[in-house]
Amino acid sequence: MEKEAARIVATLMAASARTAPKTKGEDSIKTLILDGDDVEGLAAGMERKAEKMPPHTAEMLRTNADSVRVSSCVLLIGVTGEPKRLERPLDCGACGYDNCESLARAAKRTKDFTGPVCIFQALDLGIALASAVKIASELNIDNRMMYSIGVAAKEMKLLDADVIIGIPLSVTGKNPYSARR
Ligand code: SF4
DSSP: OHHHHHHHHHHHHHHHHHHSOOGGGOOOEEEEEEETHHHHHHHHHHHHHHTTSOHHHHHHHHHHHHHHHTOSEEEEEEEOOOOSOTTSOOOOOTTSSSSHHHHHHSOOEESSSEEOOOHHHHHHHHHHHHHHHHHHHHTTOEEOOBHHHHHHHHHTTOSSOSEEEEEEEEOSSSOTTSSOO
16 A cells, blocks of 8 residues: 555656646656566666766765665656757847857757756756645655765666656655665
């Protein structure tokens, strides 16, 4: 029942990410739920990614992989970074370019994530994440936003997105995402 509860809430969180407000009314948010054997596959992917990271980041990935392993399921939320509505550009400069057209033409680089990204896509990701974890919080399902899940999911090509954040979910008597080593 507890695993089923986590799974149901993950679907509600994905729905909340979908209906969350989007800047300029354009939606580039992607979601995916991992459960069953895919959760262990993700944890293993995080440990593989840790091998390529500097020590302080590697430690964070390994600790979070342990947390993922004891989770019922994981929700991925990602976004692509293209400028919005090029026909009526904002040209705000927050991406470091003079205008949206320059970002659209810029060569993409992939490190942990792919960039550069339009600030409005990044804002949408933050709003979608907040909307999703609000649902989990209201329904008392333990959760935590994790960059470390996102970088592993990105390397494993689990979601067609430039930036990804993962949210593991758990239903146990003790929150596995707090008071960790
Ligand atoms: S961040 Fe860059 S691409 Fe996005 S609106 Fe501003 S100038 Fe355009």
